[in-house]
Amino acid sequence: MRKEPLPPRIKKLSTPVPIDRKKPEAGVYRYVLEYAAKDEDGGEWKRQRRYFTSWNAAEAACREMKQRARIAGEGALGIKPGDAEDLAKMRELLADIETEPLAAVREWVEAKRLLQSCGDNVIDVTREWAEQKKRELESKTVEEASELFLKAKEADGARPRYLSDLQQCMRLFSEAFAGKKVAALTPKDIADWIGSLPVGPVRRRNIRVMLGVFLNHAARMGWCSKGIIEDVPAPRVKPAKTETFTPDESCALLEAASRIAPALVPYLTLGLFCGLRTAELDRLDWQHVNDKKVRIEADVAKTASRRVVPIPENAAAWIAPYHRKSGPVRPPNARRFLGKVLAASGVKWKPNAMRHSFASYSLAATNDAPRVSLELGHMSPALVFRHYRALVSQEDAHRYFSIRPPAASSNVIPIAAGRR
Incomplete structure (x- = not known):
């Protein structure tokens, strides 16, 4: 390799070189043109050779080469001092990465062309790509991240049922993406996996929510x-x-419970007339219940936020x-007792119907969505309006909140008094 260009020159070969060794009739090369040239990336000067059969052909090629060099030299004379300074700065900037200016410019132009239709910036895209590669190198595999995530949730005091759902979800997810780094996961990977599961849309939605919790944790961990x-x-x-229970169905449930399973009466009452969630009823203790209100502590509430329900x-x-004074409101064998109560009352059980009934009748009776939302533990009254508005009549709401034990049936409390 040469630092300075070699002037073109013609030499006669001492020993002619066959054009094609397999075809002697093709003739021989008798002259060689030696010159200096750079590769496409504009690196250092390298000696090059071209072979010719006659002096005239070699001389013509040499003249053409010198003519191109002369034209390039004249063009170089037109370079402004500022351009020369820019070239010197370019060489200085490129020295650390051992890249020639021409090669760097070619790479930049090609990248710019590729991104031109997208409207993206070369630097931004390169930086994002580099950060993604760095994350992949520093990332955990799905199995490792899943294990650490579950340990963190357990340490945070996640409830057993929620933790069990997370464990099942992460086990399936880890098996599907075994050995893959979390940083290498794409939205398409996750969407395709969720769509392939042999479960219904509700379960798929819940799995997406749990994966969101996992991925947000992974993002916080880098x-x-x-x-x-x-x-x-x-x-x-x-x-x-x-779905809701009618006033007649609600009355039938409570009357059947009072005859067959008295211990279940408070459980049904607080669900029907206070709107507590099933999970909240299952965890509720009598020490948080008096004749005026129910206090739902954070460790009982679904949203981990305490509230008071009148x-x-x-x-x-x-x-x-x-x-x-204390002890669980939910009696032992509650599920078995409930089955007997349903059979005796002739009422068909409807999922979440106790809470839906309270919300629907309460909204119809008071027309106060913020108040009902607060008692339900919802974040927004809009949710109450969307799900419970105009499901029942005011007359049925009056009957619903007038349901009393048989011994007190003659003393019916008007709806206004019962809800204020």
């Missing part, structure tokens, strides 16, 4: 970029019909005979 789950489309779930007068009458 194992992947933020917001991956936002680009995973949520499965479409057909809105479930909001007890209507008719509900207080139902639970008064069974009130205790």
Whole structure:
């Protein structure tokens, strides 16, 4: 390799070189043109050779080469001092990465062309790509991240049922992406996996939510970029019909329970007339219940936020005979007792119907969505309006909150008094 260009020159070969050794009739090369040239990336000067059969052909090629050099030299004379300074700065900047200016410019132009249709900036895209590669190198595998995530949730005091759901979800996810780094996961990977599961849309939606919790945790730990789950489309779930118990059905349930399973009466009463969630009823202790209100502590509430729910007068009458200082409100064998009560009452059980009934009748009776929302533990009154508005009449709401134990049936509390 040469630092300075070699002037073109013609030499006669001492020994002619066959053009094609397999075809002697093709003739021989007798002259060689030696010159200096750079490769396409504009690196250092390198000696090059071209072979010719005659002096005239070699001389013509040499003249053409010198002519091109002369034209290039004249062009170089037109370079402004500022351009020369820029070239010197370019060489200085490129010295650390051992790249010639021409090669660097070619790479930049090609990258610019590729990104031109996207409207992206070369630097931004390169930086994002480099950060992604760095994350992949520093990232955990899905199995490693999943194990650490579950340990963190357990340490945070996640409830056993929620933790069990997370464990099942992460086990399936880890098996599907075994050995893959979390940072290498794409929204398409996750969406395709969720779509392949042999489960219904509600379960798919719940799995997406749990994976969102996992990926957000991974992003906080620096194992992947933020917001991956936002680009995973949520499965479409057909809105479930909001089912309620009629006043007659509610009365039949409580009367049957008082005859067959008295210990179940407070459980049903607080669900029907206070709107507590099933999970909240299952964890509720009598020490948080009096004749005026129910106090839902953070460790009982679904949203881990405490709230106070007033007890209507008719509900207080139902639970008064069974009130205790402490202990679980949910009796042992509650599921078995409930089956007997349903059979005796002739009422068909409807999922979440106790809570839906309270919300629907309470909204119809008071027309106060913020108040009902607060008692339900919802974040927004809009949710109450969307799900419970105009499901029942005011007359049925009056009957509903007037349901009392048989012994007190003659003393019916008007709806206004019962809900204020």
